[in-house]
Amino acid sequence: MKDRVQTRRGFLRTAGLCAAGAALSGCTPSKRPTSGIAETPRAKPNILWITCEDISPYLGSYGDPHARTPNLDRLADEGTRYTQAFVTAPVCSPVRSCLITGVYATSLGSQHLRSTVPPPASIQPFPKRLRAAGYYCSNNEKEDYNFKDPTIWDESGPNAHWRNRRPGQPFFSVFNFVSTHQGQINGSDEEFFAKYRSKLAPEERHDRETLVLPPYYPDTPMVRNIWTRYYDLITYMDKQVGDLLAQLDTDGLSDNTIVFFYSDHGMGLPRFKRTLYDSGLRVPLIVRFGARHRSLAPSRPGRRIDRLVSSIDLPPTVLTLAGQSVPDHMQGRPFLGPQAAPPRDYIYGASSRVDEAYEMSRCVRDKRYKYIRHFMPHLPYIQPSTYCDQAEITQELRRIAASGRLTGPQKSWWEPTKPVEELYDTQADPHEMNNLIDSPDHRRTRERLRMELRAWMLRTRDVGLLPEAQMHIRAAGSTPYEIARKGGAYPQERILATAERVGIGPQALADLRVGLADDDSAVRYWAAVGLDALGPEAAPALDALENVLADPSPNVRFTAAGLLCRFGRGERALPVLTAGLSDPRETVVLHAARTLELLGDKACPAVESMEQARRRYVKPDGSYTNNDHAMFIAWALTNAIDHCKP
Incomplete structure (x- = not known):
């Protein structure tokens, strides 16, 4: 377990080291331009996305007094900074799923971190449309869309670059900097200095004693040290951005390129990343129009705009700036260019499973x-x-x-x-x-916002109301997006009505007991979750819960079994969970494993079964049988087993 986690972190650190080894050069292309002469004007603009990981708007141009970000501040002076920009989820892959398709992850079924949910054939990643229109599309290099499609990009990898296109071909290029990812803030001071801080001039380094911490953080030396590292990483990333923009200048392309800079979500710290607070969803967004396309800009250079923008708006915006139409399935709206839509009234966010931790919150x-x-x-x-x-x-x-x-x-x-x-x-x-x-x-x-959130969930056919395993079971032979729009396959209003009973108190008990007998598995699931949320007040429903231990839906069985175990009725319930560990479907096994983990001492009689299951997902060398659910299953079971060790 420990070895595998370090491997994941090691990958991110290695990526940061590669950037450091390039002397802050950003990305080194495999090819050079055919000449240093500026290219001739053309109708189609080049479009450059510069993204970084895990930062909130802690930049000088956003008024942060501690930030040392001269390159991004210069970009903001030459462009427009959006002060109310938000992403659709507080973790990476659901956001990237949305960014590549223009569809909410909760509509596609890709709302869980590290899952595999291909979109239907009717929803094509938008770079394919740009490629069909003659654009060269490159991605350097992270994808992480919760699905694989090798046909999205002309090239995607560490050497992907606009410089690899045909002479004069317009481009859409993405560069993603991982130097600010949460994995980079760990380790010894000596390691951090060698990898990052030593690359900053003394005046660029931050003084931990002067930083102002958010009020929900205790003021300790360790906390201050971590915050100092984060600010140093942002300065380091700023240098990478400066280097990439210098490459654009060197190639004579700045005047014909529209540059976007944004982060994938908020900072990689507790109460930031993974949460629906602004600290998790609000991101910097800067857009600079080259001189040849400045007529498309929403304001004079250096201005700020306070309109609400969501990351789901980026794909349709890029398409319209490139002169392309927006497909009907896209759920965002262009916020720039001649086809810019009126400003939004609302943005929406969703939090779902991250690694082995199940969650469902919406905002x-x-x-x-x-x-x-x-x-x-x-x-x-x-x-x-x-x-x-x-x-x-x-x-x-x-x-x-x-x-x-x-x-x-x-x-x-x-x-x-x-x-x-x-x-x-x-x-x-x-x-x-x-x-x-x-x-x-x-x-x-x-009341207004409560109704608006409900309307959005219904309008976008939020399939997060289906527990993950059941979503895949119900979508077998199709996709979650399609089954949510198929008559009778997804009675969403009835499911949502039951989910809305969760947490409202003992007055929901009668309705939840009725829900346990509903003919739809998702209604039964939320009825069981609602009883779980009641805690001791669910006692009158225990017999009814025992009746669903044989439910055909694994999520219903496991939720009921977990609650019964907590009530001391584990004799029948615990075998339901251990049987779930033998299911061939990893989404099913993960729910059983996580339920056992959260039972603490009450799961200890199942240690042998848990150990047998864990060995199915961990190879002899300590790696996992895949990089996603197998790893999460092993994490949950290892923690459950370790808790039971004397």
Whole structure:
């Protein structure tokens, strides 16, 4: 387990080292331009996406007093910075799934981190449209779309570059910098200095004593050290951006290129990445129009724009800037160019399974207020999660939380449960610490946003209402996107109505017991989840839960079994979970394994079964039978087994 986790982290560190070894050169192309002469003007603009990982808008151009980001600040001075830009999910692959298709991950079924859910044939990744229109499309180099398609790009890899196109061919090129990924902040000070800090001039390095921490973080030397590293990494990444822009200048292409810079989601720290707060969803977005296309710009250079923009708007925007039509399946709207749509009223976000930790939360935000709905409020904000729990910052925060020294907003984040609903005034409360959900003065806002979120889930056919294993079972021979739009295959309103009963209290007990007998497996699943969320108040439904231990849906069986085990009725329930470990479908096994992990001591009688199952997913060399669900299954089972060791 430990070896495999270090391998994953090692990959990210190696990627950072490769960037350092290139003397901050960004990406070294495999080919050079055929000449140094600027290319002739052309109608089609070149489009360059520069992305980085895991940063919030902690840049000088966004007013951060600690940031040292001269290259990005210059880009903002020459272009437009969007102050209300958000992504559709607080983790990587669901966002990238959306970015490559223009469709919400919750519509495609690709909302879970590290899953494999191909889109239907009718939904083609948008670079294919650009290639058909004559564009050279390159990606350097991360994909991570939750599906594989080798036909998206002309080239995708560490040497992918606009310089590899035909002379004069317009290009759409993506460069992704991993130097700011959360995996880079760990390790010793000596390691961090060698890989990153030594590449910064002394005046570019940050002083940990001067940084202002967010109010929900305790002020300790370790916390300050991690924050200092993050700021240093952002400065390092800024140099990579500067180098790439210099390559554009050297090739005489800046005047004919539209440059986008943005992050895939918020910072890779607790209460940032993986959360639906602005700290997890709000990102920097800067767009610079080359001189030949400045008429398409929304404002004069150096201005800021406060309109709401979602990452789902980027694909249709690129298509229209390239002179292409927007396909009907795209769910975003162009925010630039002659076909720019009116400003949005709302942006939406979704949080689902990350690694082995199941979650389902959704949010909607207007320019001022944010509403979050948690459909699994009985689970903590920060669940046990192997990859995150190895990070020094998480270990430090857990240590302080266990000591009882956290207070106020620092403490609430570590509670064992979370509220069903949250509402924040992001203007008066930018850190989203004062939950207004019960405020009489905000009743109308709460109702408006609650209704808007529900309407969005129904309108976009949010298949996250299907538990992951059941989603794949129901979509066999098709895709989640298609079955959600097929008459009778997905009674979404009835499923959502049951999910909305989760967390509202004992008054839902009667309805949830009825839901256990519904003819749709997703209704039965949410009825079981609702009873689980009731905790001790679910006692009157225990006999009904025992009746569904033989349910044809594995997710229903496992949810009921987990609750029965917690009530001390494990004699029949625990074998249901251990049987699930032998299922040939990894999405099924993961749910059983995670349920066992969260049972703690009550799972100990199943240690032998768990160990047998774990060995099926771990090779003799310590690697996993695949890089996704097998790894998550092994993580969950290893943690469950370790907990039971004397």
